[in-house]
Amino acid sequence: MTISKLLLGAASLAMIAGAASAESHMAETSDKRIALSNNYAGNSWRQAMLQTFEETAEEAVANGVVAAADAYTTSENQATEQAAQIQNMILQGYDAIVLNAASPTALNGAVKEACDAGLTVVSFDGIVTEPCAWRIAVDFAAMGREEVDYLASRLPEGGNLLEIRGLAGVFVDDEISKGIHAGVEEHDQFEIVGSVHGDWAQDVAQKAVAGILPSLPEVVGVVTQGGDGYGAAQAFEAAGRDTPLIVLGNRQDELQWWAEQRDENGYETLSLSIAPGVASLAFWVAQQVLAGEDVPKDLTVPFLKITQDTLDAALESTPEGSVANVVYTLEDAQEVIAEAK
Amino acid sequence: MSLLARYRIILPAVSLAVLLAATFWMQPRAMSYFGLNLLFNLAVPIALATIAQMMIIMVNDIDLSVGAFVSLVACITATFLNDAPVLGLAMLLALIVTYAVMGAVIHALDLPAIVVTLGMSFVWGGIALFILPSPGGSSPGWLRTLMTVKPPLAPMAVVASVVIAVVTHFLVIRSGLGTVLRGVGGNARSVQRAGWPVIRLKALAYGLAGLFGVLAGMALVGLTTSADANIALRYTLLSIAGVILGGGEFTGGKVSPTGAVIGALTLTLASSFLSFLRLSPDWQIGAQGAILILVLTARLVFRQKRAEA
Numbered sequence: 243m244t245i246s247k248l249l250l251g252a253a254s255l256a257m258i259a260g261a262a263s264a265e266s267h268m269a270e271t272s273d274k275r276i277a278l279s280n281n282y283a284g285n286s287w288r289q290a291m292l293q294t295f296e297e298t299a300e301e302a303v304a305n306g307v308v309a310a311a312d313a314y315t316t317s318e319n320q321a322t323e324q325a326a327q328i329q330n331m332i333l334q335g336y337d338a339i340v341l342n343a344a345s346p347t348a349l350n351g352a353v354k355e356a357c358d359a360g361l362t363v364v365s366f367d368g369i370v371t372e373p374c375a376w377r378i379a380v381d382f383a384a385m386g387r388e389e390v391d392y393l394a395s396r397l398p399e400g401g402n403l404l405e406i407r408g409l410a411g412v413f414v415d416d417e418i419s420k421g422i423h424a425g426v427e428e429h430d431q432f433e434i435v436g437s438v439h440g441d442w443a444q445d446v447a448q449k450a451v452a453g454i455l456p457s458l459p460e461v462v463g464v465v466t467q468g469g470d471g472y473g474a475a476q477a478f479e480a481a482g483r484d485t486p487l488i489v490l491g492n493r494q495d496e497l498q499w500w501a502e503q504r505d506e507n508g509y510e511t512l513s514l515s516i517a518p519g520v521a522s523l524a525f526w527v528a529q530q531v532l533a534g535e536d537v538p539k540d541l542t543v544p545f546l547k548i549t550q551d552t553l554d555a556a557l558e559s560t561p562e563g564s565v566a567n568v569v570y571t572l573e574d575a576q577e578v579i580a581e582a583k
Numbered sequence: 584m585s586l587l588a589r590y591r592i593i594l595p596a597v598s599l600a601v602l603l604a605a606t607f608w609m610q611p612r613a614m615s616y617f618g619l620n621l622l623f624n625l626a627v628p629i630a631l632a633t634i635a636q637m638m639i640i641m642v643n644d645i646d647l648s649v650g651a652f653v654s655l656v657a658c659i660t661a662t663f664l665n666d667a668p669v670l671g672l673a674m675l676l677a678l679i680v681t682y683a684v685m686g687a688v689i690h691a692l693d694l695p696a697i698v699v700t701l702g703m704s705f706v707w708g709g710i711a712l713f714i715l716p717s718p719g720g721s722s723p724g725w726l727r728t729l730m731t732v733k734p735p736l737a738p739m740a741v742v743a744s745v746v747i748a749v750v751t752h753f754l755v756i757r758s759g760l761g762t763v764l765r766g767v768g769g770n771a772r773s774v775q776r777a778g779w780p781v782i783r784l785k786a787l788a789y790g791l792a793g794l795f796g797v798l799a800g801m802a803l804v805g806l807t808t809s810a811d812a813n814i815a816l817r818y819t820l821l822s823i824a825g826v827i828l829g830g831g832e833f834t835g836g837k838v839s840p841t842g843a844v845i846g847a848l849t850l851t852l853a854s855s856f857l858s859f860l861r862l863s864p865d866w867q868i869g870a871q872g873a874i875l876i877l878v879l880t881a882r883l884v885f886r887q888k889r890a891e892a
Contacts, residue, residue, distance in 0.1 A: 312861070314858060317865075317867045317868045318817050318868070320813070320814075320815075320816060320817045321807065321811065321813075321814050322625060322628075322629075322803065322807070322814060322815060322817065322818075323817065323854070325625055325806070325807060326625045326851065326854065326855060327858060329621040329622070329624075329625070330621075330622075330855050330858050330859065332621055333610050333612050333613050333618055333621055333622065333859075334610060334612075334859065335612060345718045345809075345811045345814070346718050346719075347718045347719050347720070347721075347807075347808070347809035347810070347811065348718060348807045348809055348810060348811050348814050349807065350807065350808040350809060351806045351807045351808045352807070354808075355621065359617075410712060411712055411715075411716065411717065411718070411811060411812040411813055412717075412718075413717055413718055416716065416717040
């Protein structure tokens with residue numbers, strides 16, 4: 243390689259970098275380091291989330307937007323462990339922490355310490371209530387309400403519903419369930435006749451539903467929290483009962499099952515959940531805060547809905563064993579920030 | 584015997600020092616007042632929980648409910664103790680009494696402690712979920728102040744660890760009652776023959792465990808500022824590992840309070856160290872186990888050498 247070629251390469255690199263800096267405030271954040279503090283990696287949603295974060299981070303580092311973006315996951319999904327992890331990140335000298343919290347409140351002490359040490363903390367999905375942190379929240383209650391609204395539009399006659407909840411004692415579970423119950427109050431032709439905890443996992447949900455089914459009258463609909471719809475469907479089938487209208491949660495196995503049912507007997511339903519790509523949104527929001535952008539503390543991210551019309555496209559783009567996803571870009575983040583202002 | 588007692592504390596102390604040196608080398612920022620506090624403040628509740636576990640192991644039992652119990656205390660502290668201090672205090676006292684009664688029942692009916700405490704862990708968990716169905720509550724102001732106090736010379740985490748170690752050392756090793764309690768674990772029958780009411784001693788040991796469990800939960804809420812029903816579940820295994828790492832033994836009567844505190848600090852530091860190493864989380868639990876096995880192997884080697892000599 244000749245020197246002139248080298249120079250040419252360097253010049254074009256500089257141009258690319260210059261172009262990038264114009265739109266992303268690169269000059270200010272190229273020496274900043276961002277860490278992802280994640281509490282759990284044991285399901286398809288979290289795996290997809292980690293992968294999206296890593297892809298986004300790798301690209302951002304390669305483009306010189308930030309100096310480093312590392313992902314850390316605690317091994318036992320415990321708030322005390324994650325608090326220690328956050329304190330370690332302060333010691334490691336990170337400039338910002340992107341946080342998916344094990345508890346909305348139990349990390350407040352550690353988050354406050356990070357803020358006091360001058361770090362930017364952006365929480366998403368599992369958000370924290372500490373006022374110094376940014377929150378990218380999903381309106382989980384609205385998600386619960388929307389499920390019942392959809393059922394009401396499909397089943398105007400109403401009937402008995404089975405509720406599958408998530409992990410007991412977790413904020414998200416509580417919020418979605420509240421939304422569902424608010425929806426049922428509004429559409430009083432429905433009645434929740436049974437409620438089980440499926441822990442957002444198909445196998446747990448299947449066992450729980452199979453256990454409660456014999457004691458239930460006819461069920462017309464199942465309201466879920468995601469990751470539990472396929473297990474519920476299997477339990478209904480095994481019990482020899484008619485498959486009710488099950489609201490799904492964007493998992494690949496659920497979508498696959500839905501497509502099969504649709505081809506077989508024209509089954510129609512709705513699938514909704516938040517996209518694991520929200521981690522990439524949180525990354526860009528943290529970058530914008532570091533760049534000195536004025537970002538409101540509370541941001542909302544829309545949930546990802548899959549309908550009968552978009553089923554095939556969603557199924558095609560979702561790898562087996564994973565969950566339907568959207569990767570957010572810097573522009574998406576700027577749009578979300580502008581909306582919140 | 585004094586040589587043995589000294590040996591018991593040397594190994595945990597050396598493990599902590601080695602780990603600390605390695606951490607400082609990797610992360611020089613930790614080598615400061617601020618850094619030491621960040622590194623160790625969450626070890627304070629773990630140290631208290633480890634002492635609670637040690638009280639039980641001391642009388643030759645094992646407590647599988649420590650984590651759930653500390654979680655329950657945290658929930659009560661963040662709700663009742665904050666909103667209605669008298670009621671909250673009464674509830675915490677009732678918990679300690681329950682623990683003492685549990686000890687008496689285990690002895691009187693000759694039940695296996697491992698089964699009773701496992702059962703009780705579900706009771707504690709249920710009550711905690713009942714009190715705080717979703718995470719929340721807030722720390723009483725005085726508790727938060729106490730846990731974030733900045734004493735001169737050494738950070739809170741270090742001062743607290745030393746205080747816990749000294750107080751429990753006098754309670755368990757130096758005091759007459761402590762000696763008898765250790766005797767219960769070593770040989771309950773001979774303690775009984777000597778005219779001591781073993782059932783009351785066992786109740787006392789369990790009561791002390793309850794007391795330190797309560798302190799652990801309160802310290803935890805002071806640090807985190809709020810609670811949830813699952814907040815301290817991992818303390819069960821951490822506390823057992825801490826006692827053993829600190830030179831205690833399952834055979835009863837052979838415990839070291841100072842060692843238990845050092846064991847808790849070592850375990851906390853070990854996970855920070857692994858995180859500084861950027862080890863994948865999939866390997867971290869395994870690596871923590873490896874550190875534990877390493878220390879226990881070293882202890883075995885030491886003991887064999889001593890037996891030969």
